[in-house]
Amino acid sequence: MTDSVTSTAAPNGSPRVGSRVRKAIRGVGWTLIGLGLFLFGFVVHQLYVTTWFAQQSNEQLTVEAQEHFASVEVTEVPYVPKEFDNGDAPPPVIDPDEPQPTLLVEEQPEISTPFAIIRIPTIDRLSEGWTVVEGTSRANLKNGAGHMPFTPLPGQPGNTVISGHRTTYGAPFHELDTLEPGDLIEVETAIGVSTYAVTGSEIVQPNELWVTEPREGAWLTLTTCHPKFSSRQRLVVFAELVEGPNYDAIFGA
Amino acid sequence: MKRAFFALPGPLPIKVVLAIVVVAVVLVALHFIYEWMGSTLLDTGGAIE
Numbered sequence: 001m002t003d004s005v006t007s008t009a010a011p012n013g014s015p016r017v018g019s020r021v022r023k024a025i026r027g028v029g030w031t032l033i034g035l036g037l038f039l040f041g042f043v044v045h046q047l048y049v050t051t052w053f054a055q056q057s058n059e060q061l062t063v064e065a066q067e068h069f070a071s072v073e074v075t076e077v078p079y080v081p082k083e084f085d086n087g088d089a090p091p092p093v094i095d096p097d098e099p100q101p102t103l104l105v106e107e108q109p110e111i112s113t114p115f116a117i118i119r120i121p122t123i124d125r126l127s128e129g130w131t132v133v134e135g136t137s138r139a140n141l142k143n144g145a146g147h148m149p150f151t152p153l154p155g156q157p158g159n160t161v162i163s164g165h166r167t168t169y170g171a172p173f174h175e176l177d178t179l180e181p182g183d184l185i186e187v188e189t190a191i192g193v194s195t196y197a198v199t200g201s202e203i204v205q206p207n208e209l210w211v212t213e214p215r216e217g218a219w220l221t222l223t224t225c226h227p228k229f230s231s232r233q234r235l236v237v238f239a240e241l242v243e244g245p246n247y248d249a250i251f252g253a
Numbered sequence: 254m255k256r257a258f259f260a261l262p263g264p265l266p267i268k269v270v271l272a273i274v275v276v277a278v279v280l281v282a283l284h285f286i287y288e289w290m291g292s293t294l295l296d297t298g299g300a301i302e
Contacts, residue, residue: 045287046295141298148300163300168291173299204301212301224299231297 046168054144054170061114061131061143068115072106072190079103079249081157082214101249104191106153111135116154118145118162119186123175129188130172136163144170151212154187155194155241157250159215162187166225166235173224176237177201185220185239194244196220201237211236218250 078100109115114133120126132154136146145164152158164173179185183198196219203226204211211221211234218241226235241247261268292298 041283042287042290045284046291049284050288050291136298136300138292138298141300146298146300161301163298165296165298168296169298171296206297206302209301223301225296229295231293231295234299234301236301 050142050168051170054142054165057143058131058170061133062117062129065114065117065131068109068113069188069190072109072115074104074106074190076102077105079157079246081250082216101252103156103249104245105156106190108153109134111137111149112140114143115189116147117188118172119188120179120183121186122183123178125170125174126172130164130170132162132187141165142169144172148212152218154189154220155191155218155244155246157218157246159213159219159221160187161212161221161223163223167229173222173235174228176222176224176235177226179237184242185222187220192245194218194220194246195242196239197242198237198239201235204234204236206231206234208234217241218244218246 079102106115111134114131116132117129118126118132119129130145131143132145132147133140133143134147134149136148140146141163145162147153148161148163151161154160154162164176165171166173166176179198179201181198181200185196185198187194187196202211211223220239220241222237222239223234225231226233241250258268258272261271263271
């Protein structure tokens, strides 16, 4: 081995040059193998390990959500619709003789509390339901789906926003792009099951906060990363309440 | 790999325990690095921020 190295060395150079080159090539080779293993581990971790963790926690959180439904206090409050885009118009006049519509309202859950279950019958992985926790921080979303605080709870008037992972942590919103207008989305909470019908979808930038702004009526906005395997943009699906404990009060049937 | 294992201090049982500890620490560190990389580059969870 050493002989062959010596014989390949330049006549006027060090006899160790060949050995150094070989060492360097070996070093580059091992570095590339290490990098490849690191990236392979990354892919396996993101696709399988995070999903395994999310599914384990989702099973546990589903039980906790059911317990939450049973324990949380639900009250009935008079419903006065918010006015939208009416400029200086006076507030709505409430006739004391008219029966006031009432809303079923549950206590605001604390951050990280599993408080709702979302079901989308046309999407396989969501047909059985996925638990939604309060909050959309990275820690909250490790379960897969989270409700944006300061937006109404599901089934309430306004614009409820729920975000979820597209490719990791169980990827509950992986097939959100397959939803079409008219597809139904059910959200179970302590007040009962509220059903929404998809009205459309849009691709937006991650900072386009208008999609979370209050809206007249009762809406559900689902957001997830877009395209798949990238967090460059957001896929947003809009759905309107079509059935639920508060439907009659909100839409004055 | 073998050389690294035998370079660990102590008799064989201690080497085995140390090797398990080192592997566990590396795996936990990798888990957190991968989590950070994934939630930064691949899928942030889809929230509007």
